[in-house]
Amino acid sequence: MNTLAPVFYNAESVRRVLNWPMVNEAVEAALKAVVKPKAPVGDEPMDAIGSEPQSNESRGRSYVSQPARNVTVASNDPSKLLLTMPAFVGNYQLTGNGAGGDASNVARSTLACKVVTSFRSNRLLQPPLPSINANILLFNAHTGELEALMAGTDITTWRTVSASLVATKYLYFRRFGPRAEQQLGINVAVVGCGAQGQLHAAAMCANFRVDKLTLYNRTQIRAVQLANELRQRMAHDSDSCYGPKLPDIQVCGSAGEAVAEADVICIATYAKEPLIRASDLREKRSVHINAVGAGEVHFGEVSDDIYQESLVYVDCMENARHELVGLPAPIAGEVGDVIINGNYPDEQALTIFQSMGMASEDACVAEAVQTALLSCDK
Numbered sequence: 533m534n535t536l537a538p539v540f541y542n543a544e545s546v547r548r549v550l551n552w553p554m555v556n557e558a559v560e561a562a563l564k565a566v567v568k569p570k571a572p573v574g575d576e577p578m579d580a581i582g583s584e585p586q587s588n589e590s591r592g593r594s595y596v597s598q599p600a601r602n603v604t605v606a607s608n609d610p611s612k613l614l615l616t617m618p619a620f621v622g623n624y625q626l627t628g629n630g631a632g633g634d635a636s637n638v639a640r641s642t643l644a645c646k647v648v649t650s651f652r653s654n655r656l657l658q659p660p661l662p663s664i665n666a667n668i669l670l671f672n673a674h675t676g677e678l679e680a681l682m683a684g685t686d687i688t689t690w691r692t693v694s695a696s697l698v699a700t701k702y703l704y705f706r707r708f709g710p711r712a713e714q715q716l717g718i719n720v721a722v723v724g725c726g727a728q729g730q731l732h733a734a735a736m737c738a739n740f741r742v743d744k745l746t747l748y749n750r751t752q753i754r755a756v757q758l759a760n761e762l763r764q765r766m767a768h769d770s771d772s773c774y775g776p777k778l779p780d781i782q783v784c785g786s787a788g789e790a791v792a793e794a795d796v797i798c799i800a801t802y803a804k805e806p807l808i809r810a811s812d813l814r815e816k817r818s819v820h821i822n823a824v825g826a827g828e829v830h831f832g833e834v835s836d837d838i839y840q841e842s843l844v845y846v847d848c849m850e851n852a853r854h855e856l857v858g859l860p861a862p863i864a865g866e867v868g869d870v871i872i873n874g875n876y877p878d879e880q881a882l883t884i885f886q887s888m889g890m891a892s893e894d895a896c897v898a899e900a901v902q903t904a905l906l907s908c909d910k
């Protein structure tokens with residue numbers, strides 16, 4: 533493509549092409565690409581003696597260059613942050629869905645940088661603004677030229693929710709069998725009904741068979757509004773993807789009440805103190821938690837006693853070394869490794885997906901969005 537002048541894709545254009553099959557596939561590609569190859573035990577190639585294991589690139593697998601994100605505190609207020617998130621994702625493939633209709637199945641490489649602010653007080657403005665605002669720069673991966681600037685706020689919400697969907701599929705459903713995500717009904721709890729919580733609630737119902745959805749928000753009216761919106765949307769959706777029966781949606785007075793019968797919990801707040809504890813979870817564990825929020829300290833909203841009982845998985849081990857210092861439990865592994873190797877947790881396990889958010893997810897989704905928009909123009 534000739535990129536003499538970068539193209540601007542506004543939020544409306546991006547929203548037009550976002551859909552779950554596309555975003556889920558792009559996010560799954562990013563989660564797999566960050567997994568570093570393991571050195572084969574007792575079978576090291578001659579040229580590997582004393583050196584690093586062979587790279588994903590030399591093995592023909594996808595790979596990532598994703599430095600730790602840079603955080604700038606805006607003014608003297610530590611809750612106002614500017615994050616720069618660069619990533620190169622090499623040699624990954626998307627099928628027709630993930631490429632926005634372009635089923636060429638060629639290996640792709642994407643170079644991108646997301647610039648995102650997190651100003652949690654934006655919600656208190658009149659009128660309120662989103663807490664998270666993002667833009668994504670997409671470069672030509674061969675020449676380094678800037679090709680596009682893309683509105684990235686919706687992509688941030690969608691790719692974060694999608695990471696929770698993918699984690700739920702592999703860390704929860706797949707422990708019960710290869711097609712359990714299509715067959716098993718689940719109870720889902722959403723704690724925090726801001727931008728993230730709202731889309732988590734809708735996406736869990738659109739992608740899985742949800743029997744019961746419980747919602748909790750500190751300001752209850754927002755949970756009530758979300759419940760009403762979801763009920764209306766589901767009732768009017770003609771090509772229903774919600775399974776044979778619509779979910780029973782309930783608003784709860786506490787986070788503990790919301791999670792009491794949940795199989796899958798999504799928690800996305802700015803709370804610094806834990807909102808859920810081990811005694812809140814149902815006795816028969818077999819529970820999966822997507823821990824998404826808490827701002828600067830990712831693991832603040834879930835109590836230590838839950839972490840201590842859990843197998844904790846992350847999106848990226850390398851990022852965890854920088855961002856999860858003090859995590860009250862060891863890290864069991866990366867979601868991408870579970871996808872690649874099929875080493876699913878036991879049925880009874882309590883698992884946490886500790887979501888930090890990766891620049892490579894933004895890059896792969898932005899690339900899929902651009903492909904979809906270009907194919908719309910044809």
Ligand SMILES: NC(=O)C1=CN([C@@H]2O[C@H](COP(=O)(O)OP(=O)(O)OC[C@H]3O[C@@H](n4cnc5c(N)ncnc54)[C@H](O)[C@@H]3O)[C@@H](O)[C@H]2O)C=CC1
Binds near residue numbers: 664
């Ligand atoms: N893991 C990832 O990739 C990403 C994580 N996030 C994080 O997700 C969280 C939510 O983000 P948004 O939904 O965009 O924000 P939002 O401002 O739209 O919603 C924030 C929610 O947190 C709740 N909340 C805030 N403080 C609380 C407290 N002390 N106790 C209980 N509830 C509280 C609010 O009631 C609201 O429901 C943030 O921590 C944000 O940093 C956001 C984007 C990506």
Ligand SMILES: O=C([O-])C1=[NH+]CCC1
Binds near residue numbers: 688889
């Ligand atoms: O990954 C991301 O984009 C963010 N994580 C927290 C704020 C924004």
